Amino acid sequence: MLESSHLVRGVDHAAFPTFDPAGTVRFYRDVLGFPVVHSICAAGWGPEDHPDFIHFFFDIGNDDRIAFFYYFGLEAADRSVGKGDVYARFDANTPEFFVRSRHLALHVDSEDHLMEYRRRLDASEWPVEMQIQHETIESIYTHDPNGYMVEITRALRPVTPQEDLDANLTIDALVDIVQQPGHTMDDLLLRKAELIVERAERWQETGPVAP
Known part of the structure; x- marks a missing residue:
């Protein structure tokens, strides 16, 4: 086991779905001044019926980011009942992948640290469900006891x-x-x-x- 029992270096990103990417960009980039620092054009990812999507990130300071998913062709849900609710309720027709895209990503410094967390999770009641290299990061994923997705990630290389x-x-x-x-x-x-x-x-x- 590595010497330190606490290897996480902070929040890499918190991620949420959006029906309004233009408004999201205006709010975070233009009003709050958080620059866009990364985006992923995901065409043909996931199961056959999964829509194409954009995953885009804003720098919120201290090397932390907030990220959003925008799904092409997905009709906006009626959110009137959940307006102002941080856990925004959506209607019954909202796809599960949209709701499940909300997650917390924690950052570690190295592959050794990532694998240490994989070892800990795999030995627990919440084993790793996915391990993926995507563009500039490698991540492991699981769900916590509340059903929230948790990602632990490490950089494969610096973003240019x-x-x-x-x-x-x-x-x-x-x-x-x-x-x-x-x-x-x-x-x-x-x-x-x-x-x-x-x-x-x-x-x-x-x-x-x-x-």
Whole structure:
């Protein structure tokens, strides 16, 4: 066993689903001033009937992040009963994957530390349910006694400035297309390509600095 019994370095990210990505970006980025620092365009992930989605992250300081999932083609639920409720109640037709995407991610420093937590969990009543490498991190997942998903994650490598720029292009494109009826992942990728072309001339003069 490693010397320290407490290897977690803090919250990596807390994650929530959103029906309103444009409003989410306005609130966290434009009003609160939290920059977009990462995004994942997940096309064809999960079971066959799982929709494409964007998973996007804001830097909230102290190397911590808050993240959101936006699912393409998912009709917004009636949230009127849950307005103001931190555990926002959704209607009975809201897919389980939408509700279950809320989770807490804890950060550790190394693969050894991640595997130590895997050992502890696998020896407990709450064994690891998934271990996944996705883009810049490797994570293990389980559910706590209350049914909440808990993720423990470690960085596979540093996130580059180019990836920060890509995240900002992705989220700007998402905000642009979400008002279009029936928008898809393909619409997002097309708009992102258009933004690259539109901004290319400015980048030639100043360099590709994220807005």
